[in-house]
Amino acid sequence: MSVLFVTGTGTEIGKTVTTAAIAASALAQGRSVAVLKPAQTGVTADGTGDAAEVERLAGPVTTVELARYPEPLAPATAASRAGLPPVLPRDIADAAAKLDASHDLVLVEGAGGLLVRFDADGHTLADAARLARASVLVVVQAGLGTLNATALTALALRAYGLHCPGVVVGSWPAAPGLAARCNLADLPEAAGAPLLGLVPEGSGALPPSAFRGAARGWLAPELGGSATSADLAPAQWGN
Template sequence: MAVIVVTGTGTEIGKTVVTAAVAAAALAAGRSVAVLKPAQTGVLPGEDGDVDVVARLAGDVTRAELARFPDPLAPATAARRAGLPPVRPRQVAEAAAELAARHDLVLVEGAGGLLVRLDDSGATLADVAVELAAPVLVVAPAALGTLNMTALTAEALRARDLTQLGVVVGSWPGEPDLAARCNLADLPEAAGAPLLGVVPEGAGALTPVEFRGRATAWLAPGLGGRWDAEAFTAAVG
């Protein structure tokens, strides 16, 4: 897979840290990696964006950001408020294809969920994935309500004939409650796709050395790691 689109079931659920973990695992395997953020919102000029966070945690990745809008809103709304042109799916696909020609892996990290609008025509990250014919990795929270959000995301992917690689829990709590433990077993059914990893809460605060050393322990072999979904689920259940 030269390109993977990374989306979430919502915002602030660990999508950037998961992207960093996937990048770190690929780098550890000797692969070259690029991270593309089509639209960075809620960040001012000169401040670190998501691609910078990924680079700090994962290591030597190529960073690409197509647009930056200051308001912490959906890309289409943030672009309109800033009086700037929005990002279009074709623009993202062309940038990803150019990066894929020079890298073993390109991670395209969306903003928020799959159907958050990129532009005033209603285009979304799903349209980017269609343009790229790329598989989609879904990042979900552990808490109550995640099954519904995950199932809706999966339904939207199927409606567009997009391949879902699987689900990664973006911030696994240190003391998971009953809902989180049960969700771990139920997420694959809700998604119709395998559970491919669990990244612990606070992982983004680790030092880069610690993060890179532990990333493969959070991800299943399908993402370049050594995490075992069945063993983990049985241990916490």
């Protein structure tokens, strides 16, 4: 997976921190990494975007933004209200291909969920991933409601003919409740793909050095991590 798209089942569920963890793990293995943020919304021209946050946490990665819109809305709506051109699927695929030519790993972080609109014609991150012929990792929530949202995202991925290597829980609580613990066993079935990581809640607040030192332990080897199936197994969390 030299180009990996990262989407989520919603907003504020840990996509950026998960992207940073994957980037940090790749850097620790001596790989070169680029992070592409096609559309950054809700951030002013001089604000800190998601790509910059990944770089702060993970270390020296190449960061690219294709567009920035000031209002915290879906990219299509934010572009229209700002009077700015939208980002098109071909723009995203072309930018990913250009970065892929000079990096070992390219991470493309979406905005919101898989089917959030990027333009007035209804194009989405899924359209861009299909053009790029890339796999799509899904970042999910830990608790109630996540199985339905995960299953719907997986259904959409299959409809687009896209491969999902797995799912990552983007904010795993320190004291998980019953629903979260049970979901660890049920998420692979809902996604039709394995559980590949548990990123601890609050990881984005760690000092960068601590984040980089711990990141590989949160992820399975498929994502460059060192977590074993036992580390991700529900049995360790009790009944």
